Amino acid sequence: MMKSTLFLFAALTSSSLTFTACHQESTPLQPGLPYQSSFQRDTDGWVAEITDYGTAQSDIMEFKSSHKGLPVPLDTTRKSILIESMNRSDDAFMFLKRKVTGLTPNTDYSLVFDIELASRYPGNSIGIGGSPGSSVFLKAGASAVEPVKVLQNGFYTINIDKGEQNNEGENAILLGNISSGVETEDYTLISRSNIDKPFVARSSDKGELWLLVGTDSGFEGLTTLYYSRINVTTKPTM
Numbered sequence: 001m002m003k004s005t006l007f008l009f010a011a012l013t014s015s016s017l018t019f020t021a022c023h024q025e026s027t028p029l030q031p032g033l034p035y036q037s038s039f040q041r042d043t044d045g046w047v048a049e050i051t052d053y054g055t056a057q058s059d060i061m062e063f064k065s066s067h068k069g070l071p072v073p074l075d076t077t078r079k080s081i082l083i084e085s086m087n088r089s090d091d092a093f094m095f096l097k098r099k100v101t102g103l104t105p106n107t108d109y110s111l112v113f114d115i116e117l118a119s120r121y122p123g124n125s126i127g128i129g130g131s132p133g134s135s136v137f138l139k140a141g142a143s144a145v146e147p148v149k150v151l152q153n154g155f156y157t158i159n160i161d162k163g164e165q166n167n168e169g170e171n172a173i174l175l176g177n178i179s180s181g182v183e184t185e186d187y188t189l190i191s192r193s194n195i196d197k198p199f200v201a202r203s204s205d206k207g208e209l210w211l212l213v214g215t216d217s218g219f220e221g222l223t224t225l226y227y228s229r230i231n232v233t234t235k236p237t238m
Contacts (some may be wrong), residue, residue, distance in 0.1 A: 028089075033109065035211070035232040039079045043067050046081060046096045046215030046230075050160045050179055051149045053089035058156075062086040062222070063094070071187045072116055080118065080226040081206040087217045091165070093158065095214025096227065097147050103207040108237040113140040115175065115213060116229035118185045119186035123179030135218040137165060138192050141172030142201035142209045165216050172212060173199045178225065187229065200237060 037044045048065035063085040069076040083094050103109065121133035143160045150159050163169030166177075175192040182188055194212050213230055219221060 011012060018075075021205075029187055031100065033100060033103065033111075033232060033234040034210075035100060035230075037230045039067065039081055039229065041079075042068075042117075043081055044098070046098045048081065048083050048094070049095055049149055050085050050092060050094050051156050052091040052093040053156055054152070055154050055156070056086045060086065060088050061092065065159045066149075068226070070228060071120075072208075074118055074187055074189060078228060079130040080228040082224065082226050084104065084222065084224040086222045087220050088117070092222050092223075093162065093214055094215045094217070094223070094225075095147070095158075095162075095212055096214050096230075097213075097227075098211050100209050100232075101145070101207060102147050103203040103209060104236065105203060105205050107207075108236045109142075109209065109211050110200055110237050111142055111215070112193065112195050112229040112233045113175065114191065114193045114195070114233070115184060115227070116139065116189055116191050117178070118226035119178045119180045119188045120185045121178055121223075122183050123177070123181070123186065124183070125185075132175045132219045132221060132223065136178045136223055137216045138178055139163070139168070139176045139216060140175055140194065140211075140213045141169075141199055143171045144202060144204035144209060146210050147171075147212050160212075161222050162212070162214070162216070165218055171201070172214075173197065178215060187226070189229050 009188045050063040065083045069083045123133045160171040161169035162172035180188040
């Protein structure tokens with residue numbers, strides 16, 4: 001069985017640090033980065049939330065999340081974080097967040113996200129407002145302040161700049177969409193990374209960063225995803 005792990009390596013200045021998904025059990029060492037999570041024991045401190053909808057839509061977003069095995073036809077013994085909602089606002093942002101500690105205070109870190117998730121939405125699929133696959137955009141980022149839902153003029157938004165739809169923001173980068181890469185609607189594991197475009201975030205004066213992974217949706221329907229791995233590699237920028 002594999003459980004979520006946190007690693008702190010001495011070689012943070014290395015230009016290339018990578019992780020591989022495996023089914024071996026390993027032991028957490030110290031807080032910090034690089035970071036790997038595969039959710040085999042629990043959600044490893046990741047918290048799910050949804051924003052970008054009006055107060056009048058609160059009861060119809062159908063948002064939920066849970067620690068659950070991957071769906072069939074995938075390996076159902078592998079655990080993941082299920083996150084789901086009905087995009088009544090045509091702009092729903094479903095996200096996961098987690099705090100990382102033990103960093104050098106007030107330091108810029110160059111972050112590379114490697115995310116694996118299960119999707120069942122073909123890229124050429126058609127839906128209300130947009131494609132269930134190619135109109136749902138996967139983003140990742142980090143900030144020194146905790147990303148939280150805030151209410152402004154009857155609309156729930158987020159307190160950081162994650163950009164809108166397929167546009168990037170100061171605190172998040174676009175990794176692509178959630179297209180499964182196949183024509184059927186069977187769940188398929190897909191991977192997304194920003195290895196060619198590292199994201200730079202500055203740690204707080206306490207040596208903390210909040211990691212963020214989420215989907216910005218232009219599809220006005222139900223989206224159900226299973227996050228099975230989140231890896232973050234890094235080095236301080238010079």
